[in-house]
Amino acid sequence: MSDILDRILAVKKQEISATQTQKSLDKIHDEARAVPAPRDFLQAIRSRINQNHAAVIAEIKRASPSKGLLRGQTESQNVSGSGHVGNLSGRNPILEDFIPTDIAASYARNGAACLSVLTDEQFFMGNADFLRQARAACDLPVLRKDFMLDEYQVYEARAMGADCILLIVAAFFSPIFQHDSAINQGDSALERMHKLETIAQELGMAVLVEVHNADELDLALQLSTPLIGINNRNLKTFETTLDTTLQLVKHIPSGRIIVTESGIRTPADVEMMLSHCIHTFLIGETFMRAPDPGVALANLFTTNLA
């Protein structure tokens, strides 16, 4: 296995097959159609920008492969119930703990356009319940942040309440997709991405397509979604450089909404992106490490768009 993405995708392959054994594609398909209608992710971004504000997709991420635990505890956490931690005597849950409802409400109060919630359990300590809890605690549209390869995961995303899915182009260039016929079922990378995009759109969800380099961008631009995420994190070294966004943005035609993802930490980072007309940001770690993630958002985004 060459990098973290390959290791994550190998686990996703197992998960997809195990989950389908428990719940059939037909059943998850029905559940996806039975949940309340999706919230408009694109409109939430556009409306913040039209009001002269940066649009922030604020992430709820308990841990990450690059940084380990970011917020909360690893033990005694109730992930399947309310999301609230038991036994808090002597500690301040807002300051110390990972409580998706509180984080989501704070993000909403402080001007986030949308939420992003990690649902991957093994590498990010995420959970589908975190998405459900966060969405129920506010009116913001929610991105299911996970590693999609298969149509089952798109229906599953909608069934858990997601309003947007993520398609990481690198996942479809990976050895596991390219060489495993059980996963690709004869589809090329572009064919599979098209299929997943179409299902998401039919279900009323938006699609954020994510790239790290020019080859991935070529493929992303063949999809119809206007939302193009440029991830500043190198998945082999975990280093982030905002230069990735600045280089790739030159090759994106007008009419797309560019989302700069990963490694945004300081007001200077935000100002630099705004000065290059990049108005949409996906930020996790900087907010997760702050005592109150929503207040950290408000403090990072103090200026209006020009």
Ligand SMILES: O=C(O)c1ccccc1NCC(=O)[C@H](O)[C@H](O)COP(=O)(O)O
């Ligand atoms: O965050 C990681 O370590 C990571 C490792 C491997 C694949 C993806 C990873 N992160 C997913 C993301 O895209 C970020 O959570 C998101 O862009 C926010 O980044 P940040 O603001 O740096 O937390």
